[in-house]
Amino acid sequence: MDLGTFGAILRFAMDWEQRAAEFYEQAARTGNEVLFQEMAGGARKRIGRLEQARREGVAEMILESITGLDGDAYTVALDPTADGAALLRQAQSLEESAARFYRDAAARLPIREVMRLFQRLGQEHESAGQRFGEAASQPG
Amino acid sequence: MEYGTLKNYIGGEWVASSSNEILDVHNPATDEVIARVPLSTAEEVNRAVTAAREAFQEWRETPPLVRSRYFFRLKALLEEHFEDLARTVTKEHGKIIDEARGEVRRAIENVEVAAGIPSLMMGYNAEDIAAGIDEDCVLQPVGVFCCVAPFNFPAMVPFWFLPYAVACGNTYVVKPSERCPISQSRLFELLDEAEFPPGVVNLVNGAKGVVDALLTHPDVAGVSFVGSTPVGKYIYATAAAHGKRAQCQAGAKNGLVVMPDAPLGPTVAAILTSAFGTAGQRCLAGSLVLAVGDVYEPLKARLVEAAARIKVGNGLDESVQMGPVVSRKSLERILGYIDKGLQEGARLLLDGRTVRVEGHPNGYFIGPTIFDDVRPEMTIAREEIFGPVLGIIHVPDFDAALEVLENIPYGNAASLFTASGKWAREFKYRLRCGNIGINVGIAAPIATFPFAGMKQSFFGDLHGQGRDAIQFFTDRKVVITRWF
Numbered sequence: 191m192d193l194g195t196f197g198a199i200l201r202f203a204m205d206w207e208q209r210a211a212e213f214y215e216q217a218a219r220t221g222n223e224v225l226f227q228e229m230a231g232g233a234r235k236r237i238g239r240l241e242q243a244r245r246e247g248v249a250e251m252i253l254e255s256i257t258g259l260d261g262d263a264y265t266v267a268l269d270p271t272a273d274g275a276a277l278l279r280q281a282q283s284l285e286e287s288a289a290r291f292y293r294d295a296a297a298r299l300p301i302r303e304v305m306r307l308f309q310r311l312g313q314e315h316e317s318a319g320q321r322f323g324e325a326a327s328q329p330g
Numbered sequence: 331m332e333y334g335t336l337k338n339y340i341g342g343e344w345v346a347s348s349s350n351e352i353l354d355v356h357n358p359a360t361d362e363v364i365a366r367v368p369l370s371t372a373e374e375v376n377r378a379v380t381a382a383r384e385a386f387q388e389w390r391e392t393p394p395l396v397r398s399r400y401f402f403r404l405k406a407l408l409e410e411h412f413e414d415l416a417r418t419v420t421k422e423h424g425k426i427i428d429e430a431r432g433e434v435r436r437a438i439e440n441v442e443v444a445a446g447i448p449s450l451m452m453g454y455n456a457e458d459i460a461a462g463i464d465e466d467c468v469l470q471p472v473g474v475f476c477c478v479a480p481f482n483f484p485a486m487v488p489f490w491f492l493p494y495a496v497a498c499g500n501t502y503v504v505k506p507s508e509r510c511p512i513s514q515s516r517l518f519e520l521l522d523e524a525e526f527p528p529g530v531v532n533l534v535n536g537a538k539g540v541v542d543a544l545l546t547h548p549d550v551a552g553v554s555f556v557g558s559t560p561v562g563k564y565i566y567a568t569a570a571a572h573g574k575r576a577q578c579q580a581g582a583k584n585g586l587v588v589m590p591d592a593p594l595g596p597t598v599a600a601i602l603t604s605a606f607g608t609a610g611q612r613c614l615a616g617s618l619v620l621a622v623g624d625v626y627e628p629l630k631a632r633l634v635e636a637a638a639r640i641k642v643g644n645g646l647d648e649s650v651q652m653g654p655v656v657s658r659k660s661l662e663r664i665l666g667y668i669d670k671g672l673q674e675g676a677r678l679l680l681d682g683r684t685v686r687v688e689g690h691p692n693g694y695f696i697g698p699t700i701f702d703d704v705r706p707e708m709t710i711a712r713e714e715i716f717g718p719v720l721g722i723i724h725v726p727d728f729d730a731a732l733e734v735l736e737n738i739p740y741g742n743a744a745s746l747f748t749a750s751g752k753w754a755r756e757f758k759y760r761l762r763c764g765n766i767g768i769n770v771g772i773a774a775p776i777a778t779f780p781f782a783g784m785k786q787s788f789f790g791d792l793h794g795q796g797r798d799a800i801q802f803f804t805d806r807k808v809v810i811t812r813w814f
Contacts, residue, residue, distance in 0.1 A: 194641065197428040197648040245412050248432045254599040255640065255651055300599075 191261035196304075199295050200244040202261050203311075206291070207233040207240065209268075210284060216270035217277045225325060229281070229318060236311060247304040256298045264291040278326035285319030288312075332421075333365035336511055336535055338374060339518045341381035342528025347374055347535065353508055358424035358654040359644040361692035365422070367511045370536040375503075375543035378532040382474040382501035383549045385529025390471045390499035394448040397497055401445035403524040408438045408517075415516055417646065419485050422510045424653040424694070425608045426645040430485075437489035437517075439777040440795065444493030450800050451498060463812045469804040471499030472575075473551040476544045478565060480557045481656050482611045482716075484510035485517060490781060491554040494799035496530060500551070503532045505540050509656055545569050552576060552802070554794060556613070558714070559740070559786050566789035577790040577802055579613065579783050581714045582742030586616040586771065587731045587757070590625045592747035596769070598632045601720075604745065604771030606640060606698045609655050610718040613787075614743045614765065614772050618704070618711060619722045620731040626724045630702060633722075634679045637698040643687045654694040655717055661694040664717030668699060671710040671721070676701040682718060706734045714740070728753055735761060741784030743773045764788060 193199045214230035264287045268280055292312030299305045335352065337344045347368035355365040389397075408415070412434055419430035444450075455466040475495045479488045488504045495502050506514035518533045534540055544550055545568045552575035555565045562580030569576035586601055604616035621629050645653035655661050668683065682697030696718060704711050704721035711721055711734075725731045735744055745767035746757040754768045764782030767773035775781050780793035792802040 192649065195426070195428055195648060195651055197426070197431070201648045245409070245431065245435065248428060248435055254603045255636070 193259040193261050193295070194256055196248060196256070196299070196301070197244070199256065199259065199299065200240055200304075203292070203295070203308075204237050204240045204244075206264070206288060207236045210288070211237070213268050213270050213284070214281070217281065220270075220277065221274045222278070222325065225321070226281075232314065232318070236314075239307065239311075243304045243307050247301045247307075249301060254300050256300075259295060259298055264288070275326060278322050282319050282322035282326060285315045285322060288315035289319060331363055331365060333512050333515070335366040335368065336515050338368075338370055338378065338535055339515075339522065339531070339533040340374070340378045341385075341532070342522070342526075344522075345374075347371070349374070349536075353537075355422060355509070355512060356657065357421050358656050359646070359687075359690055359693045361658075361694070365512050367508050367535050369508065370534050370540050372539065372543040375534055375536075375540055375547065378503050378534045379474055379476075379544070379547050379549050381529035382503055382532055385527055386471075386473055386501045389496075389501055389527060389530050392499070394451055394497070394499070397499065398445045398447050400524055400526055401441050401447075401493060401497060404520060405438060405441045405445065407520040407523055408434070408441065411516070411520060412438075415485060415513065418513050418516050420645040420653070422512045423481065423484055424645055424656055425611075426650050426653050427648060429608050430645070433483055433486045436774075436777070437486045440486075440489045441493050443777040443795075444497040447497035450797075451804065453806075459810070463810060466809045466811070468807050468809065469498070469800065470807055472803065472805050473500060474503065474549050475500050475552045475554070475803060476503040476505065476550055477554045478541050478544070478557070479504065479506050479514070481507035481509040482608065482613070483556075485513040487556050488514060488517075490556075490794035491799065492531065494795075495803040496526070498800060498803040500803055501530050501532075503534060503544065503550075505534055505536060505544060508535065508537045511535050541565070542568070545574070546572050548572075550574060553578075554802075555579065556794075562789050575790075575802065577792055577794060578788065579781065579794065580787050580789060581740055582613045582615075582783075582787050583618065583712065583714050583738045583740045584614060584616045584743040584745070585618045585620055585731070585735045585738065587620045587728070587735070587744070587746045588622060588625050588629055589728065589746070589748035589750065589753055590623045591749040592625065592769075593749065594625075594628060594632055597747040598629070598636050600745075600747070600769070600771035601633060602636055602640065602698075605720040606637065606652050606718045607772065609652055609696070611655060611660075611716050612772070614774055615716075616743075616745060616771055617715060617720060618734075619720060620725050620734055621722060622725055622728060622731055626722075630679065630722055633720075634700055637680055637700055637720075640698050642685050642695055642697050644690055644693070652698065652718065655696060656694070658694055660717065661696060664696055664715060664719060667710055667713070667715045667717070667719060671701050671704070671708065671719075674708045674710070675703065675705070676708060676710060676721065677703045679722075706737060712738060728756065732757070732760060735763070739786040742787035743767065745769075745771055745773060764793075
């Protein structure tokens with residue numbers, strides 16, 4: 191999926207966070223409830239921040255075309271019915287993929303405020319990925 | 331029909347027009363009829379102006395600080411309905427949803443600035459202009475103003491004027507474009523919800539008959555217009571003949587000068603946005619590239635290559651980069667200009683006439699079109715096409731580029747792409763043109779600056795937005811005081 195416009199990138203990011211929130215909410219039912227609920231809450235907050243960016247960051251004078259960003263490159267297969275360790279590995283992979291997406295998109299966005307938001311969101315996902323990595327490496 | 335038959339908003343009430351003349355409003359991406367708009371009668375205009383006149387005294391006596399609170403409420407409502415407004419703009423105009431969001435954002439910015447009216451409207455004074463005598467200048471509202479709006483920014487353009495006029499204490503009548511009238515109806519629902527007193531803001535749908543009734547009405551103090559040059563001239567002359575103040579922003583033919591030292595990547599991106607954004611239907615759209623010296627060949631190649639990749643389609647699809655033009659009539663007019671360009675000897679490098687959009691067989695689509703070998707005297711180099719058609723002129727040097735621009739009758743916008751501060755200064759200093767972009771393809775002033783324009787692109791002296799708007803919508807009264 192070619193993400194060639196500002197709106198397409200923001201839509202992709204919001205859909206991505208929505209999907210992540212739903213995954214974490216389902217995963218929370220199978221264990222690690224506190225961590226997964228916290229992550230679901232974070233994803234839902236990010237949807238609000240992205241919506242605000244879509245409204246306030248858009249400036250018609252600089253709606254230039256964006257190239258080289260393919261949504262398919264960030265797809266992660268998810269199975270919320272998997273067991274605890276597999277869920278943590280999926281979540282780690284999901285967060286690492288998100289961090290990569292936000293970093294790649296930030297480098298292409300022509301609007302500075304939105305670029306900075308994407309950089310921050312990339313860092314948040316990177317930290318979340320590390321937390322899942324640590325949780326997955328805990329014995330038991 | 332999604333939006334039904336539109337009504338007028340007069341004296342705080344939604345009123346059906348009694349007119350038998352009703353036009354269909356089409357979604358340009360599908361050709362589907364999405365609304366019907368009445369061409370209101372002179373009597374209905376009179377009712378709106380009368381309601382505005384009757385509301386004026388009480389409104390002008392309302393303290394500016396209180397008036398500003400209505401705009402804070404309106405701003406909150408606009409944010410709440412932001413996405414719906416943007417989608418409405420796309421459905422009635424065709425522009426892509428990102429551009430529609432940008433348009434709504436710009437409308438909101440004007441509300442935000444107008445909410446600062448307690449400061450914006452302050453006058454000035456001087457003590458002791460003579461012994462024991464002081465002099466004050468106060469700004470006072472004038473009365474009833476109106477706006478005749480264009481189709482290309484159906485949500486934003488009336489908001490270049492209405493918020494300032496009303497915040498200053500005037501009352502207002504909007505005549506939206508009959509081609510794209512839905513956004514204003516939606517915005518007036520929000521003005522109604524913000525509870526502006528009855529008669530302070532009014533909406534009358536229609537066409538030339540409504541315009542003439544407004545321009546000749548004795549209770550209308552002034553008019554703001556955005557549209558074509560012939561209509562702008564007509565409105566300016568008619569308003570003046572009837573003793574009204576007028577600000578008429580008119581047509582354009584905007585040049586984009588590219589110097590050999592310009593970095594090509596960002597320059598090409600900016601040119602594409604300028605020429606093909608909103609399918610070229612912006613008064614700030616760049617429609618002529620003046621390639622200086624050696625930049626000509628590489629620039630041409632990269633422009634064509636990048637423009638050919640622009641995805642054309644229904645503006646509601648987030649992946650689409652260019653929507654349809656506003657009407658079948660516009661499409662035919664643009665196709666006529668392409669024929670004219672070919673007849674006069676220009677060469678098509680990219681032909682947008684062949685574009686087809688899957689699932690939208692009836693949409694008014696035309697793809698990005700680029701002409702080479704354009705000469706300054708050609709019709710396509712002199713007239714406003716108002717479509718996604720870009721002409722390239724090869725010029726030997728900076729002065730030759732400026733000469734081409736100076737000979738164009740319009741002076742709305744022009745941009746220079748360069749890495750040289752010297753050329754940038756020369757460009758902005760010498761060129762007789764209202765809105766100048768330096769490495770910016772769309773030189774769109776934000777709400778705190780006037781939307782400028784010169785030559786045949788503007789008739790009047792005070793522009794929309796910024797300090798000009800406050801001046802336009804007020805009288806200056808000087809009071810000289812001595813106490814015995």
